[in-house]
Amino acid sequence: MSNKFIGKSVKRVEDKRFITGRGRYTDDIVLPGMTYAYILRSPYAHARIKSIDTSAAEAMEGVVTIMTGEEVGHYGVPCGWQVNFKNGDTMKEPPHPLLVKDKVRHVGDAVAMVVAESRELAQDAAEAIMIDYEVLPAVIDASKAVEEGAPLVHDDVPNNICFDWEIGNPKEEVDAALASASHITTLEFVNQRLAPNAMEPRSYIGQYDNVYDKYTLYTSTQNPHLIRLLMCAFVLGLPEHKVRVVGPDVGGGFGSKIYHYTEEALVTLASKKIGRPVKWTETRSEAFLTDAHGRDHVTKAEMGFDADGKIVGLRIKTFANLGAYLSTFSTAVPTYLHGTLLQGLYTTPKIHLDMTCVFTNTTAVDAYRGAGRPEATYLLERLLDLSALEMGVDPTELRLKNFIPAFDGVTQPGYQTNVALQYDSGNYHGVLQRGLEMLGYEDFRKAQAEAAKTNKLLGVGFSTYIEACGIAPSAVVGSLGARAGLYEVGQVRVQPTGKVSVFTGAHSHGQGHETTFAQVVADRLGIPMEDVDIIHGDSDTVAFGMGTYGSRSLAVGGSAIVKSLDKIIEKGAKIAAHKLECSVDDIEFIDGKFNVKGTDKSLGFGDIALTAYVPHVYPANLEPGLDFSSFYDPTNFTYPFGCHIAVVEVDKETGTTKIKRFIAVDDVGNVINPMIVDGQIHGGLAQGIGQALFEGVEYDENGQIINASYMDYTMPRADDFPMFELDRQVTPCPHNPLGVKGAGEAGCIGSTPAVTNAVIDALWSAGHKVKDIRMPLTSERVWRAMQS
Amino acid sequence: MELTGTHTLPASAQKIWDMLMTPDILAKVTPGISRLELENEGVYKAVAEVKIGPVSGKFEGKAMVENPVAPESFTLKVLQNSKIGNVAADIHMKLKAINDSETELSFEGKADMSGLLARTGNRVMSGVANTLTKQFFKNFEDELAAQ
Numbered sequence: 023m024s025n026k027f028i029g030k031s032v033k034r035v036e037d038k039r040f041i042t043g044r045g046r047y048t049d050d051i052v053l054p055g056m057t058y059a060y061i062l063r064s065p066y067a068h069a070r071i072k073s074i075d076t077s078a079a080e081a082m083e084g085v086v087t088i089m090t091g092e093e094v095g096h097y098g099v100p101c102g103w104q105v106n107f108k109n110g111d112t113m114k115e116p117p118h119p120l121l122v123k124d125k126v127r128h129v130g131d132a133v134a135m136v137v138a139e140s141r142e143l144a145q146d147a148a149e150a151i152m153i154d155y156e157v158l159p160a161v162i163d164a165s166k167a168v169e170e171g172a173p174l175v176h177d178d179v180p181n182n183i184c185f186d187w188e189i190g191n192p193k194e195e196v197d198a199a200l201a202s203a204s205h206i207t208t209l210e211f212v213n214q215r216l217a218p219n220a221m222e223p224r225s226y227i228g229q230y231d232n233v234y235d236k237y238t239l240y241t242s243t244q245n246p247h248l249i250r251l252l253m254c255a256f257v258l259g260l261p262e263h264k265v266r267v268v269g270p271d272v273g274g275g276f277g278s279k280i281y282h283y284t285e286e287a288l289v290t291l292a293s294k295k296i297g298r299p300v301k302w303t304e305t306r307s308e309a310f311l312t313d314a315h316g317r318d319h320v321t322k323a324e325m326g327f328d329a330d331g332k333i334v335g336l337r338i339k340t341f342a343n344l345g346a347y348l349s350t351f352s353t354a355v356p357t358y359l360h361g362t363l364l365q366g367l368y369t370t371p372k373i374h375l376d377m378t379c380v381f382t383n384t385t386a387v388d389a390y391r392g393a394g395r396p397e398a399t400y401l402l403e404r405l406l407d408l409s410a411l412e413m414g415v416d417p418t419e420l421r422l423k424n425f426i427p428a429f430d431g432v433t434q435p436g437y438q439t440n441v442a443l444q445y446d447s448g449n450y451h452g453v454l455q456r457g458l459e460m461l462g463y464e465d466f467r468k469a470q471a472e473a474a475k476t477n478k479l480l481g482v483g484f485s486t487y488i489e490a491c492g493i494a495p496s497a498v499v500g501s502l503g504a505r506a507g508l509y510e511v512g513q514v515r516v517q518p519t520g521k522v523s524v525f526t527g528a529h530s531h532g533q534g535h536e537t538t539f540a541q542v543v544a545d546r547l548g549i550p551m552e553d554v555d556i557i558h559g560d561s562d563t564v565a566f567g568m569g570t571y572g573s574r575s576l577a578v579g580g581s582a583i584v585k586s587l588d589k590i591i592e593k594g595a596k597i598a599a600h601k602l603e604c605s606v607d608d609i610e611f612i613d614g615k616f617n618v619k620g621t622d623k624s625l626g627f628g629d630i631a632l633t634a635y636v637p638h639v640y641p642a643n644l645e646p647g648l649d650f651s652s653f654y655d656p657t658n659f660t661y662p663f664g665c666h667i668a669v670v671e672v673d674k675e676t677g678t679t680k681i682k683r684f685i686a687v688d689d690v691g692n693v694i695n696p697m698i699v700d701g702q703i704h705g706g707l708a709q710g711i712g713q714a715l716f717e718g719v720e721y722d723e724n725g726q727i728i729n730a731s732y733m734d735y736t737m738p739r740a741d742d743f744p745m746f747e748l749d750r751q752v753t754p755c756p757h758n759p760l761g762v763k764g765a766g767e768a769g770c771i772g773s774t775p776a777v778t779n780a781v782i783d784a785l786w787s788a789g790h791k792v793k794d795i796r797m798p799l800t801s802e803r804v805w806r807a808m809q810s
Numbered sequence: 811m812e813l814t815g816t817h818t819l820p821a822s823a824q825k826i827w828d829m830l831m832t833p834d835i836l837a838k839v840t841p842g843i844s845r846l847e848l849e850n851e852g853v854y855k856a857v858a859e860v861k862i863g864p865v866s867g868k869f870e871g872k873a874m875v876e877n878p879v880a881p882e883s884f885t886l887k888v889l890q891n892s893k894i895g896n897v898a899a900d901i902h903m904k905l906k907a908i909n910d911s912e913t914e915l916s917f918e919g920k921a922d923m924s925g926l927l928a929r930t931g932n933r934v935m936s937g938v939a940n941t942l943t944k945q946f947f948k949n950f951e952d953e954l955a956a957q
Contacts, residue, residue, distance in 0.1 A: 065896055065925035129924070149893050157898075307929065726928035733930060 031697035060144035064126035067725020084143035091123025127346035130311030164343035199335030203326025222273025228289030245569020272531035310730035316390020345386035359394030365439035403775035481784025491764030512582030520628030527567015528579030548614025573764030582654035664688035677805025691763030706769020712738035714777035827881030895925025
């Protein structure tokens with residue numbers, strides 16, 4: 023152990039290649055003889071395919087092959103998480119074919135794939151494919167899709183209901199608690215649909231080698247091994263050892279690149295068929311139509327309080343829109359990643375969520391940065407601030423009154439919620455109090471009262487959130503319906519000269535693993551960071567892995583590496599004891615040296631490594647070599663939490679909202695690289711505030727996305743924000759060796775309700791007692807709210 | 811997209827009716843339509859070139875005259891396909907004689923768009939519809955003056 027790197031803002035080692043344009047993304051890869059695919063997509067949200075004629079297209083210049091549903095429609099991609107109906111029946115799981123042959127179910131549904139000598143030739147030929155559609159009525163809104171007589175997305179799924187589900191206390195108990203409440207706050211709202219908008223569009227290359235009978239798939243993914251497992255075992259029936267999946271540099275995922283997409287299997291099949299590599303890269307316009315969207319909940323929530331302001335019950339009815347097909351983890355998001363977070367930071371004694379998950383003629387919905395937890399946080403935190411306004415009490419005092427008391431999870435037990443989870447450790451009062459200090463709360467309220475007399479209203483919004491990261495252990499998630507384990511793999515290979523190659527099943531697509539993981543390894547082994555290389559993303563070099571999502575990389579992937587490092591040090595000590603002629607108990611490992619305690623006799627890490635590979639003077643019964651692999655399956659989720667505070671200025675005449683200050687005090691456990699954590703928080707805040715103020719996929723009544731381009735879909739920009747004011751509290755995770763909790767999603771989970779709350783607070787300060795404004799809070803919507 | 815328009819034209823209802831039923835004239839006055847060919851009774855093959863905001867394209871499809879009640883009303887159905895998306899429009903046209911030399915021509919209907927047209931053009935659609943409507947009536951007046 024040494025203490026040179028952990029906790030330091032080491033500059034990111036991967037940035038040299040990224041900022042000099044040397045990153046190597048899938049679309050940068052050009053293979054000999056490569057062909058290019060273009061996918062012909064449905065212009066309609068719902069239509070029966072009466073005929074497809076590819077003959078004219080097949081005769082066109084440069085066309086190599088054309089595939090349709092007739093050829094590959096019997097292959098489909100699976101859902102990775104089974105959820106059952108309340109009555110125990112298995113969820114409805116209609117097939118999601120690689121190419122559709124009977125009817126299209128959303129705009130962008132794939133109908134044919136043309137492979138040609140160039141992308142342009144493929145596109146030209148696709149336009150010559152004649153398809154005769156019979157257009158059918160479409161259903162877009164989840165709460166309307168369940169009504170009698172609504173169009174059926176899948177003919178054999180009654181009322182479009184994939185499943186219904188509940189969690190929490192028995193509903194009668196919650197009803198009784200609310201009946202006894204002295205105040206009930208009711209909020210009906212929409213958590214709108216978002217497009218993930220990773221900077222790098224999805225891109226795949228299929229390559230079949232007929233000499234070795236081996237397939238390679240290059241894919242812009244967050245989890246190459248999982249893609250290989252799904253594609254081999256559940257889609258194409260290929261032998262896994264004959265398939266290599268490589269996720270090279272990937273330019274952002276935010277969840278949208280977790281899933282196994284149809285195009286990955288299509289390029290793989292096509293490359294076998296034609297004996298040449300096949301590349302497909304989506305256009306930005308296709309990304310809006312086909313990258314799984316996030317959120318889209320329609321909710322009615324009621325929170326009851328007693329006369330002292332203590333929460334007595336929470337009752338929720340939500341319709342979650344799953345889109346036209348089940349994406350890989352779509353069923354887990356509104357259920358186990360959302361319902362289980364409804365305790366929040368509060369001691370709410372009775373909670374009940376009634377959830378209905380619904381198919382519609384829209385793009386599939388799945389995890390998007392935060393995945394379920396932003397929906398739960400938005401619901402709770404909106405209710406808290408709104409309740410304070412309705413009851414005429416201070417929103418921070420209302421929170422302090424209802425917070426779960428601090429517990430460290432070591433000397434005190436974890437906190438058992440009413441919605442299945444057991445929190446690991448927390449100090450919720452701490453983050454709120456720190457946030458209030460940074461805000462200067464009393465002064466703010468004075469300034470707000472002054473501003474209320476002017477045309478520039480001031481508002482403050484609070485959000486004290488909790489999230490669950492590093493979803494695990496496998497046995498638990500398995501019992502909840504996950505069709506995969508959720509451990510991670512870390513292999514540490516010490517080379518004979520003492521240099522270290524680390525193979526991790528986590529996958530970096532912007533998170534900086536090559537830096538953070540190297541900091542951990544360098545400190546644990548007492549060697550320079552330059553001596554450590556972090557390797558990820560290739561199923562032929564990394565033994566196995568579950569990839570990166572749910573802020574799990576360091577908590578789960580980092581812990582797997584630590585397990586291997588422990589084995590390295592333990593074996594190194596045996597070798598050192600033998601060479602130094604002492605008992606292994608007398609060896610201590612400090613700053614990269616194996617010392618005999620109380621003497622000046624020692625051997626360096628490099629000496630031990632060389633001895634392990636040149637074992638001339640070596641313990642009997644000890645294998646040569648210094649190379650260990652470990653699987654780490656956590657004992658629990660980790661639970662980061664924090665306090666986000668937004669201060670906004672609302673122009674009374676135009677409804678325009680400006681973020682004046684944004685304060686975020688996050689507790690993500692121990693921090694390895696503060697700069698990287700700050701970067702993660704910044705990015706998360708931009709996305710979370712983006713949902714509140716700017717973003718949202720809009721459908722017309724026919725199921726056309728009417729803002730599927732950057733001309734119409736508003737992305738947040740740097741100049742929309744002030745400099746974020748960040749601080750941290752550290753409550754270590756008690757159950758993983760690094761004490762880390764995860765920081766990838768926190769910013770996105772906590773920030774959204776703080777902004778909406780702040781705008782509502784500004785409006786109330788001028789007497790506009792508005793309960794809700796639908797996100798995004800555009801100037802028009804805020805202005806209209808003030809006129810009502 | 812909702813389509814509505816009303817305009818008084820300086821001609822008799824019969825005269826306007828005859829012009830509307832003449833493919834060459836209809837093609838000339840309708841903005842964007844470059845060719846109309848009679849295929850069957852009441853069914854035309856239509857070729858149109860339209861630029862709507864950021865998207866432009868050449869449309870090919872059918873225009874159908876249904877339920878004609880000369881010289882009072884008919885329904886114009888348009889089904890157009892293009893690389894940038896498809897349009898299906900249903901427009902009810904009404905002619906109301908004010909006197910022998912003045913007729914109020916009005917229409918109302920709806921156009922559904924799909925594909926790129928729907929995704930990137932929607933923002934400017936209502937503005938475009940207004941412009942096209944004005945252009946249509948102006949062209950009609952010009953054509954009347956020329957005759």
